[in-house]
Amino acid sequence: MALTTAAEVLTLAGRLPAGIPPERGEQLHAFVRQHRPASCLELGVAHGVSALYIAAALEANGAGKLTAVDRVQARNRQPLASDLIAKAGLSARVDVVYHETSYTWFLHDVLRVQRVDEGEIEPCYDFVFLDGAHTWDVDALAFGLVDRLLRPGGWILFDDLDWKLDDRWGRHPDHQRGLAHVAEIWELLVETNPAYDVLRVDGQWGWARKAESAAPPSRLLVKRDLVGAARDLARTARSRWQARGE
Numbered sequence: 001m002a003l004t005t006a007a008e009v010l011t012l013a014g015r016l017p018a019g020i021p022p023e024r025g026e027q028l029h030a031f032v033r034q035h036r037p038a039s040c041l042e043l044g045v046a047h048g049v050s051a052l053y054i055a056a057a058l059e060a061n062g063a064g065k066l067t068a069v070d071r072v073q074a075r076n077r078q079p080l081a082s083d084l085i086a087k088a089g090l091s092a093r094v095d096v097v098y099h100e101t102s103y104t105w106f107l108h109d110v111l112r113v114q115r116v117d118e119g120e121i122e123p124c125y126d127f128v129f130l131d132g133a134h135t136w137d138v139d140a141l142a143f144g145l146v147d148r149l150l151r152p153g154g155w156i157l158f159d160d161l162d163w164k165l166d167d168r169w170g171r172h173p174d175h176q177r178g179l180a181h182v183a184e185i186w187e188l189l190v191e192t193n194p195a196y197d198v199l200r201v202d203g204q205w206g207w208a209r210k211a212e213s214a215a216p217p218s219r220l221l222v223k224r225d226l227v228g229a230a231r232d233l234a235r236t237a238r239s240r241w242q243a244r245g246e
Contacts, residue, residue: 002059002088003059003088003089003090004056004057004059004060005029005056005060006029006030008056008088009025009029009052010022010025012052012084013049013084016046016079018049018077020049020050020131020159025053028054028057028129029057031057031127031155031157032053032058033060033061035126036061037064037126037127038065038126039067039126039127040054040064040065040066040067040125040127041067041068041127041129042069042129043070043103043129043132044131046070046074046077047077047081048080048094048096051068051085051094051096052088054066055085055090056090066095068094068095069132070097070132071100071102072098072099074098081096082096102138103132103133104141107142108145110124111145111148121149123148123150125146125150126151126153127156128149128156129156129157130142130146130156130157131158131159134160134163134182136176136184136185139182139185140184147193147195152213155208155209156190157207158182158205158207158208159182160204161180161182161183161201161203161206164177164179182206186201186206195210196210196211197209197212197220199220199221201223
């Protein structure tokens with residue numbers, strides 16, 4: 001029987017090193033349950049943990065499909081994403097695509113298919129989860145391509161906003177290694193794009209909704225610092241405890 005709940009996904013997948021944590025998985029599952037996207041795209045699959053949360057929600061909804069894309073090197077990961085998805089009984093909900101170069105070329109191919117006779121692009125996705133390369137070089141382009149493929153009212157989710165180049169990227173100059181690449185994409189390309197009318201930062205996640213109309217009349221920007229909020233709650237609790245002691 002196919003998995004349908006976040007709790008079932010956690011039991012199957014646990015806490016794999018390259019997978020999203022269970023609390024984020026629950027959020028992802030709840031989002032898909034609430035918004036009921038028909039066509040989902042995940043860029044960056046790893047072991048397929050986030051794909052499981054999305055697919056389980058689609059299965060619970062009784063409709064929808066996820067295309068999960070990664071490079072061929074992801075086939076070397078154990079457990080393999082497609083194996084976990086099959087074990088969860090969710091293969092009918094997920095197409096796993098391993099591309100020989102980059103998911104930007106996968107997006108190129110989709111754009112080519114979605115180009116209509118009048119030279120326009122017909123959007124085809126309702127929800128896109130971008131959690132792959134994390135570099136400006138790849139994901140800035142990926143966002144630009146996804147933007148053309150995202151339907152009005154659709155959402156894109158960025159993970160790892162504070163991701164930076166580590167020692168493996170020594171050939172890059174210091175100023176590039178010191179930048180949080182995904183945050184740069186968010187701040188320079190997403191927040192400044194008038195096509196998106198709801199923008200929400202939640203810790204390491206950035207959510208953006210594409211407006212239903214070409215010129216949205218207003219924009220909603222919400223930033224939540226979860227660490228800061230936790231500190232505020234702790235401070236309030238200590239103050240109340242001290243007050244009771246007095």
